[in-house]
Amino acid sequence: MSGATDLWLLMFACGAATYLWRGLGVLLSGRLNPQSALFEWISCVAYALVAGLIARIIVAPSGLLAQTALIDRLLACAIALMAYRLARANMFVGLVCGVMSFIAAGYVRGAIQ
């Protein structure tokens, strides 16, 4: 690959390749009844796929998060969930508590080492 034009073409090709799944979903969804068992099963598959992605990034991330401790990440998840529940399903409170505890844990770790 060389040149800006090629990169633009590649980007649009990737957009089309991503859209393939979206468009296929629309076309196949035409006869799908939301009350059916099949619908429930497919939505379970979608939930499971997303849960799989999230579980992997929390337990075995790559990139920046790979430098952080597993226990810190798990702790941040637990604290975020608890804060969310205690604050009566307030997502903002949950996320702030989770991220702050994560940063604090990283800070303490850095100070010790």
Place this chain on the structure above:
Amino acid sequence: MKPDRCRALRAGAREALGVPAAVLGAGFLGYGSLAADAGYSVWLTLAATFAIWALPGQLVLMEMQAGGAAVAATILAVSLSAARFLPMTLTLMPLMRNGSRGRRLWQFLLAAQLVSMTTWAVAMRRFADMDVESRWHYFLGFSAVCIGSAAIFAVIGQLLLGALPPLARFGLALLTPLYFFVTLVGEAQSRTSIAALVCGAAAALALHAIAPGWEPARRRIHRRHGRLAAAESPCPAPLTSGC
């Protein structure tokens, strides 16, 4: 536009304007700064955000292109990272279609481009207490704000380029997975969906334990960029973050 449609549109936009826009913004802030590193123009960053609208896929494209991977391999890897959109649109579209007459196929095909992990997860939860007509407009309003926020923060990230302190970057990197974790676990409504979440998580972790190399794109990124990518990336793993 009828007043109740307008209300649903605004309700969607308003609900997106809080935590969802902020979390997406954080993810795309990281994408923008990576794009600047990769030598993207602001226009290319914006166009990729609108044309692909899937942060994991956008990151795979950037990393593989930077590493000089073959065109076909790049397109295939991006496409595979987007397979989750099939069950997502499959389940989202019937909820906006049944009973509503006059909406055309092309409108659904256009709306499919707006689907992301965030918009899907929120819509599936909120649709339960809405009529079909409101759902459509709620989804459009919610998605428009999400995409707008992502685009704005991608540009900010591109201009900022690494001005953030490392601890703040760690926090930003965790924000997206944390958001999805709390959304999924904190708001799982039925026993079936809890079972689906547990099975999905367990299967992914088991697969990772047995064969950590099953995601070719991710492995390549690691090998090629090594510590540089790890140090510079304010983003979580390519195949996992964002929408």
